[in-house]
Amino acid sequence: MKSPTEEHSLPEPGALPRLTTYWIGALALAVAGAFVPRPEFRYGFLMIDTAVHLAIFVVLAFIPMICFRNRKTTFLLAISMAPLGYLLETLHMMVTEENFNAINALANNAGVLAGIAAGFVLRLKLHYERGTPATPEAKSKQQR
Secondary structure, eight states: OOOHHHHTOSSOTTHHHHHHHHHHHHHHHHHHHTTSOOOSOOOSSSOHHHHHHHHHHHHHHHHHHHHOSOHHHHHHHHHTHHHHHHHHHHHHHHHHOOOOOHHHHHHHHHHHHHHHHHHHHHHHHHHHHHTSOOSHHHHHHHHO
């Protein structure tokens, strides 16, 4: 039988390579997007590429928040995605010779904040689940 710590550890043993693959894929999409011209079609205030920026940076910030146990490392890796977003927007401006798109830069930062918040909530949830006894025997030992 697994202890509560083993049962709710971050991440599961087989999940780390899969999460790392997703993170590398999201990073590759973000970098590749820096060299693609902006689409001509726009849908109101939120353009489709802005929603893609938001989703990619949620993934880029969320995965480090759940992959590492050290809180300082996780937060530094996740927050480092914000300057990366500005760098990629600047590269996009230089390569495609378009103007700097502040809305996409804000979507990058909003994605980073959303990813950090979601990762923090998940870490907090698992932290409190680890603190609760899993079996009736453990509950009786805790009450003694």
